Ligand code: SF4
Ligand code: SF4
Ligand code: SF4
């Protein structure tokens with residue numbers, strides 16, 4: 001059977017990220033997971049989770065994810081407005097003698113208003129922001145956990161944190177991170193032992209890659225590069241990696257067969273098994 | 289004045305390639321990049337910045353070590369795991385995780401914590417050969433990208449009024465979350481760019497749910513439609529059922545990447561099937 005990723009005898013947590021969307025991050029995460037054994041794949045791209053499309057998972061559990069929002073007890077409230085004044089996000093408006101209005105989509109669930117209220121009039125209640133699905137890939141080899149953010153919902157970060165609470169310490173964990181460099185990316189990447197950055201060798205790919213590299217340097221997480229669609233574009237990504245001393249872990253060529261399998265939702269290591277060893281070989285480079 | 293946002297759900301479907309080309313095709317508009325997190329449109333349009341404005345997003349908590357008694361109350365209070373203590377440096381705030389809520393400021397018995405403003409990014413107004421461009425760059429590891437998008441949208445509105453523009457052309461951000469919702473608020477049309485892949489179809493469905501949720505009229509354009517024609521048919525059929533028009537199919541062609549490498553909108557870089565298809569899409573949404 002395949003290999004596991006370990007560091008000092010402990011299974012590793014590997015994040016797969018990309019500054020720009022659509023560079024093949026999910027392709028790398030899924031194919032890497034299928035090339036190793038004893039793996040858990042966590043799809044933390046909760047806005048557009050795609051890993052499950054390639055794994056045909058049997059879903060074993062669906063649980064709602066919540067954040068907390070304040071609820072005012074009007075038997076106790078004297079409309080002093082202190083809660084509204086304290087809220088940094090303007091999520092509360094106190095209307096004298098009438099009500100304390102909450103704009104739930106602005107509330108971060110920080111709990112400050114309930115701490116501040118002199119009348120102890122604020123309790124907190126859960127508000128659903130999405131669901132977390134848990135299951136196993138069709139072939140039973142990969143454990144999958146993924147979050148799905150509700151439509152119209154803006155709080156991705158707490159959902160990502162809750163997906164990560166299901167992390168299995170006994171397994172090599174691969175985290176599919178949402179694109180970009182903002183808060184949700186930090187929430188998904190933080191705590192990983194290593195990050196694989198996926199890029200394509202184009203000017204857009206390079207620009208966004210630089211931003212992602214900055215993030216990982218701030219977070220002090222070691223990283224290497226997988227270049228997807230190698231052969232298109234120009235050599236600037238390679239020059240950049242060389243100059244910055246960033247190891248290139250793997251190149252996936254721009255290949256019509258691979259693109260075709262992708263479009264059909266088939267992980268290409270299944271159809272082209274010679275790639276399993278190449279993906280698994282990333283480990284040797286990661287551990288250097 | 290009309291506002292059109294080009295979005296994709298997933299990134300990397302060719303949204304910016306389209307907006308860059310529309311910018312070259314259409315007169316009398318303001319060009320807007322609402323992908324403030326990983327903006328790329330400037331790589332095609334080469335803006336010359338004429339106005340740069342600091343963007344202050346959320347605040348950040350700072351602990352004054354000379355006042356801190358290491359009681360740990362702040363760490364317990366923080367719901368965002370932004371405070372931790374280490375042996376060398378005691379209690380400290382991780383700015384990448386701090387949401388600036390101020391709860392720790394309230395609970396600290398020593399009044400050792402304060403909230404400070406921070407510059408979270410920059411908003412720009414620029415000149416390009418294609419008209420005025422309004423854009424921004426969020427600093428890395430920041431929250432509040434939705435707020436910065438709103439700043440950009442307001443700037444665009446002002447420029448459009450001042451210059452008497454008939455169109456605001458917006459490159460939206462990827463995903464379905466906060467910045468996307470901010471780039472869609474109040475627009476007349478969302479043009480959704482998708483690819484004929486299983487993930488493309490899945491993402492299309494999610495982003496259509498978003499536009500429907502906010503009551504925004506949409507149209508769809510299939511990029512690289514010929515890499516999997518069965519899937520393209522499936523998407524067309526799916527759109528038909530939802531009553532949304534597919535306004536164009538753009539073929540796959542390496543000219544798109546070549547234009548990107550040349551740093552030019554593809555319709556200016558070369559005539560051919562892709563440029564023709566993009567013109568059809570533009571006519572389709574007008
Ligand atoms: S702080 Fe408490 S008492 Fe004052 S308005 Fe808010 S809920 Fe009412
Ligand atoms: S929990 Fe925090 S964000 Fe929500 S209303 Fe209260 S103070 Fe504002
Ligand atoms: S609550 Fe205040 S005194 Fe206590 S550890 Fe935090 S900063 Fe220091």
Ligand code: SF4
Nearest residue numbers: 366386387389390392
């Ligand atoms: S301001 Fe809020 S998020 Fe920041 S450290 Fe304090 S409690 Fe945590």
